[in-house]
Amino acid sequence: METDTKNQLDFEAANQRLKGVVKRTPLEYNAGLSAKYECEIYLKREDLQVVRSYKLRGAYNMISQLSAEELSRGVVCASAGNHAQGVAFSCNALGTKGVIFMPEITPRQKITQTEMHGHGNIEIVLTGDTFDDCLREALIYTEAHQMTFIPPFDHYRIIEGQGTVGLEILEDLPDVEAVVMPIGGGGMAAGTSSYLKQHVPGVYLIGVEPEGAPSMLKAFEHGEPITLPEIDRFVDGAAVKRVGTLTYEICRELLDDMLLVPEGKVCTTILKLYNEDAIVVEPAGALSVAVLDACKDKIKGKKVVCVVSGGNNDIARMQEIKEKSLLYEGLKHYFIVRFPQRPGALKLFVTSVLGPHDDITRFEFIKKNDKENGPALVGIELQSADDYPALLKRMLAHRFNVLELNKDRTLFEYLV
Structure with missing residues (x-):
């Protein structure tokens, strides 16, 4: 180095x-x-x-080295959650004010924890969709109020x-x-x-x-x-x-x-x-x-x-x-199924297409006014990823028209 x-x-x-x-x-x-x-x-x-x-390690290490004058003006940070909690804890421990910018999508649990560690010494501002979005706002605020910015990572x-x-x-x-x-x-x-x-x-x-x-x-x-x-x-x-x-x-x-x-x-x-x-x-x-x-x-x-x-x-x-784990492991699959226009099609799907350990976890008709013949969104959970080829083969054998949504990211995100 x-x-x-x-x-x-x-x-x-x-x-x-x-x-x-x-x-x-x-x-x-x-x-x-x-x-x-x-x-x-x-x-x-x-x-x-x-x-x-x-994150507390870096936040406290930096804030504890600020001068008395800098501490009196307060600090600002931008964080997806963990750095925010470290700064909040440090503000409370060192008796300084903190303004914390967090993305709007930050889990509520992290916001609550940040408030708890700050014990009234901090103010939280939710803005933007990502860390980078709230970082821009935090830097503008820091300059406007002559405070000290506590970066989450890029500082010695x-x-x-x-x-x-x-x-x-x-x-x-x-x-x-x-x-x-x-x-x-x-x-x-x-x-x-x-x-x-x-x-x-x-x-x-x-x-x-x-x-x-x-x-x-x-x-x-x-x-x-x-x-x-x-x-x-x-x-x-x-x-x-x-x-x-x-x-x-x-x-x-x-x-x-x-x-x-x-x-x-x-x-x-x-x-x-x-x-x-x-x-x-x-x-x-x-x-x-x-x-x-x-x-x-x-x-x-x-x-x-x-x-x-x-x-x-x-x-x-x-x-x-x-859900993400099951999808990644190949244990959960989503389909658009167009049921054949014949009596007992749904019963046939359940009794003859599904395997002994397969489970329907979601079923809803996409066209609410065409439940007899319209396509349905079907989610199926498997016991083993190896069961999938046989499931697909049975669908085709019984003439079910299916679209595999797991393989179509756009449709998957839109429908599932």
Whole structure:
């Protein structure tokens, strides 16, 4: 790493500032994942942090270094949720006012948590559809009111604070060989990578992004950060259109691999962590575990740490998470079925087309005034993805005219 960057980052000093404020999160050995991937896998449980994510580390580290005059004027931030909670907690702890800009699509649970941690010291402004939209408004507000902007990732003090995740990992597991880190804007990955590479040069570092928001990967491919025209906002804690300039430079130099995970795979991982380990993670928090299938050959036999970055998951999203998981695993399929114009067609569909373990989860006629012969939207859940070819074959054999909506994204989004 370039010398000037090294001089800008003092992780030990940041660690001292955070003592008594930030929880030292556990590094837990996971027997199930270790057996599955034939290595030693440890989970760095940042979902158990004071604000349920690592973001507090960077926010407090930066705000605590502001002058008394700067603190008197207050701070501003833009966040999809977790950074907002870190800033809110810090404002309350340090007795300063905060104005927090959040996207309008932010889950209600994260808004409520932010208000709770702020204890009356913060004001929340909901604006825009993405982090990048509310960032623009936050910067305008900051300048107009002469306050201090607390960026979510692209600042040395933020990177330094978030990098204390790496410091704790190395103290708990000195012989760590690989670390898997989720990437949104890149602050935690940049800081953690900087610290680990300084002390364990041979450690293998893997960054992971959601498939629908590959901003760091695209920056690598283009040789500089670029603004993606559109992103999938589902993994809200890691869905940014553009990574930071500082974080890009550090990650480009230090990361050994950069991988993507489909949103459906993330959902499957969320459910497995909950059902098998009683761990509640948000979508971004599941990224490091969800990517293990894609890098299993590279981590085999190694001591591996997966950073579970956050646990702010709104329970109201669980039905959506389950649906996305079933679709990704090939266990749920939607069709437009045009029933033959003959008596008993619907009964035939249920008794002869559906398999013994198939279940209709949705049925509605598309044309409300033509229920005898009109097309119907049918959702079917399977016990095994391998049952699908036989189901389709039976539909054709019994002369049911069907359109597979899972294969038509436009129609699927419109009808389902």
